[in-house]
Amino acid sequence: MPRHLHALSRRRLLKGLLGTAAAAALPPLDTLAETPRTLTREVPGNDESLPLVGLGSWITFNVGDDPALLESCTGVMAAFFAAGGRLIDSSPMYGSSQATIGHGLSQLGAVDRVYAADKIWTSSPDDGPAQVEASRSHWGVPRFDLLQVHNLVAWEANLDTLLAMKEAGEVRRVGITTSHGRRHENVERIMREAPLDFVQLTYNIVDREAEQRLLPLAREKGLGVIANRPFQQKRLIRRLEDKPLPEWAGKIDAGTWAQFILKFIISHPDVTCAIPATTQVEHVRENLAAAREPLPDADLRRHMADYVQSL
Amino acid sequence: MSEWWTYRLGDFLMFSPRVYERLFVLYNQALWPAQLLALALGGAILFLLLRPGNTGMRLVMVLLGLAWVFVAWTFLWQRYAPVNLMIPYVAPLFVLQTLLLLGLGTLKSKLNLPAHWSVPRSLGSTLFVYALAVHPWVTAFPTSRGLWGAEVIGLTPDPLAIATLGIAAMANPASKAWLLMVVPALWCLISGLTLLALQAPLAWLPPLAVGMALVARLWPRR
Ligand SMILES: NC(=O)c1ccc[n+]([C@@H]2O[C@H](COP(=O)([O-])OP(=O)(O)OC[C@H]3O[C@@H](n4cnc5c(N)ncnc54)[C@H](OP(=O)(O)O)[C@@H]3O)[C@@H](O)[C@H]2O)c1
Numbered sequence: 001m002p003r004h005l006h007a008l009s010r011r012r013l014l015k016g017l018l019g020t021a022a023a024a025a026l027p028p029l030d031t032l033a034e035t036p037r038t039l040t041r042e043v044p045g046n047d048e049s050l051p052l053v054g055l056g057s058w059i060t061f062n063v064g065d066d067p068a069l070l071e072s073c074t075g076v077m078a079a080f081f082a083a084g085g086r087l088i089d090s091s092p093m094y095g096s097s098q099a100t101i102g103h104g105l106s107q108l109g110a111v112d113r114v115y116a117a118d119k120i121w122t123s124s125p126d127d128g129p130a131q132v133e134a135s136r137s138h139w140g141v142p143r144f145d146l147l148q149v150h151n152l153v154a155w156e157a158n159l160d161t162l163l164a165m166k167e168a169g170e171v172r173r174v175g176i177t178t179s180h181g182r183r184h185e186n187v188e189r190i191m192r193e194a195p196l197d198f199v200q201l202t203y204n205i206v207d208r209e210a211e212q213r214l215l216p217l218a219r220e221k222g223l224g225v226i227a228n229r230p231f232q233q234k235r236l237i238r239r240l241e242d243k244p245l246p247e248w249a250g251k252i253d254a255g256t257w258a259q260f261i262l263k264f265i266i267s268h269p270d271v272t273c274a275i276p277a278t279t280q281v282e283h284v285r286e287n288l289a290a291a292r293e294p295l296p297d298a299d300l301r302r303h304m305a306d307y308v309q310s311l
Numbered sequence: 312m313s314e315w316w317t318y319r320l321g322d323f324l325m326f327s328p329r330v331y332e333r334l335f336v337l338y339n340q341a342l343w344p345a346q347l348l349a350l351a352l353g354g355a356i357l358f359l360l361l362r363p364g365n366t367g368m369r370l371v372m373v374l375l376g377l378a379w380v381f382v383a384w385t386f387l388w389q390r391y392a393p394v395n396l397m398i399p400y401v402a403p404l405f406v407l408q409t410l411l412l413l414g415l416g417t418l419k420s421k422l423n424l425p426a427h428w429s430v431p432r433s434l435g436s437t438l439f440v441y442a443l444a445v446h447p448w449v450t451a452f453p454t455s456r457g458l459w460g461a462e463v464i465g466l467t468p469d470p471l472a473i474a475t476l477g478i479a480a481m482a483n484p485a486s487k488a489w490l491l492m493v494v495p496a497l498w499c500l501i502s503g504l505t506l507l508a509l510q511a512p513l514a515w516l517p518p519l520a521v522g523m524a525l526v527a528r529l530w531p532r533r
Contacts, residue, residue: 063326093325095393
């Protein structure tokens with residue numbers, strides 16, 4: 001199925017945010033009309049599209065009850081929504097991150113805006129439904145848009161739970177996750193056999209194994225693909241930050257290494273979105289700004305990967 | 312979990328250095344001025360350790376036992392567990408340590424300290440003095456935490472574990488003392504690994520304390 005890029009109306013996304021205290025920090029509507037638009041991509045098999053850059057929450061949003069850090073995370077979420085973001089990814093494995101997201105959503109009045117993606121993560125599948133309910137209550141959303149079996153933990157039974165929930169209308173989409181290139185053979189088998197909507201895996205400019213089999217298979221099966229660890233948890237950025245960006249990065253409006261990497265990831269036609277995590281408002285803005293035209297074509301993508309390889 | 316070799320230490324770290332630092336800062340601010348009481352009680356324990364006697368040693372064990380359960384509840388359970396999913400499995404060990412200290416340290420054939428100075432007694436006392444008087448400074452100032460981030464004996468786990476190791480390292484009889492060393496040593500190793508994953512410069516301190524306690528414990532007694 002062909003995948004189309006759409007410009008998302010930021011005005012529409014922001015409507016629900018306005019009128020809340022935090023929305024005062026968001027840019028006024030008349031300036032939004034002129035700012036470039038965040039690109040979205042159709043989720044295959046579904047009649048919905050998602051912004052090409054989402055938001056992860058591993059480590060960055062695990063801040064406990066610390067009021068100052070909770071407010072700082074809310075600021076990151078406000079900037080994320082203001083820039084047109086929607087999908088936030090979390091897991092019961094991420095400590096207090098779910099509660100931090102719930103805090104931010106309630107402060108920002110953004111429950112209707114968020115595309116809530118969480119996970120089931122238990123080796124005792126009987127506990128799965130209770131775990132999902134606890135996660136939902138942390139987020140404060142009526143139901144999740146997407147629930148994924150985290151790292152394939154007890155995947156058969158946990159996926160059964162999620163599929164039954166989907167059948168009952170308690171979750172909209174289901175998927176599986178892996179990372180660091182682990183268990184790709186298993187992931188491939190599950191993608192072939194199970195009625196999934198999404199697969200989440202590690203894909204970035206240096207971790208490209210997914211290009212061989214998993215991304216083409218996702219296209220064939222009509223699955224959405226979420227790319228995690230876009231910056232290898234910042235290691236990739238640290239590795240590159242003292243190297244100069246190539247002058248031709250200007251052709252795709254990549255002003256920083258983070259944007260260079262993100263543009264590489266999201267320009268792959270089979271990737272639905274990348275989900276960088278951050279603690280910084282400036283970084284979330286920079287990341288969302290990567291989801292704008294122009295994106296590299298296949299030739300330039302090859303050139304980008306070769307260049308990073310050569311450094 | 313398969314493919315263990317593909318994991319790095321950092322993959323198990325689920326919070327940032329900023330969150331870890333602020334954990335101590337907010338905790339100290341919430342408990343102030345309890346630090347003064349904790350330090351005074353620590354000073355009293357040191358006084359008792361320098362003048363070994365049966366009643367004094369029993370009091371030391373009671374105070375230490377109470378500190379372990381206090382830290383388990385107020386620090387581990389209430390503050391640390393929300394950001395570290397491993398803590399609910401560790402906190403019960405702190406309660407077990409309380410039971411061991413109260414049981415082995417106060418029942419009939421209780422623990423005692425050697426009357427004369429020796430290598431084990433010097434090493435054990437050094438560990439205790441470090442935990443009481445040096446560790447708060449070491450955790451406050453070479454880091455960006457400042458004084459509010461100091462880890463104080465009786466209120467936070469690292470200095471409590473190091474102090475307990477120091478006392479158990481010099482105490483007799485050996486069979487009981489060894490038992491009292493297990494949980495503190497385990498905690499020091501966990502803490503060392505956590506600090507290493509956080510890339511904290513002083514990550515080697517808690518494991519070093521375990522090493523010193525082992526040397527003291529294994530040192531031949533006359
Ligand atoms: N198995 C799974 O299901 C699985 C596994 C791994 C990850 N995930 C998901 O994928 C998400 C992303 O992966 P990740 O968090 O491991 O790593 P990541 O997104 O590759 O990297 C996060 C780090 O990048 C830094 N960063 C973000 N934007 C930046 C920018 N514009 N410039 C410079 N630095 C920037 C952040 O630091 P600052 O705070 O300083 O910005 C943060 O430390 C996770 O949060 C999680 O939701 C899922």
